[in-house]
Amino acid sequence: MPSVRVRQGEPIDKALRALKKRLDKEGIMKALRAHRFHLKPSLKKRAKSKAAAKYRRK
Numbered sequence: 001m002p003s004v005r006v007r008q009g010e011p012i013d014k015a016l017r018a019l020k021k022r023l024d025k026e027g028i029m030k031a032l033r034a035h036r037f038h039l040k041p042s043l044k045k046r047a048k049s050k051a052a053a054k055y056r057r058k
Contacts, residue, residue, distance in 0.1 A: 002026060 002022040006015045023029050039047070 002028070 004015050004019045004022065
């Protein structure tokens with residue numbers, strides 16, 4: 001579990017930003033969004049190929 005140390009006198013905004021950055025880096029938020037609801041395997045496959053096509057266009 002990622003954690004962020006808050007120093008004495010450090011604004012909470014800065015600590016939250018650091019925590020969010022660490023969560024994004026580890027892919028936790030992406031996994032949470034993916035597991036929010038059940039997707040049928042066919043829809044999962046379709047979304048994966050759509051993301052790959054978007055990546056190739058870049």
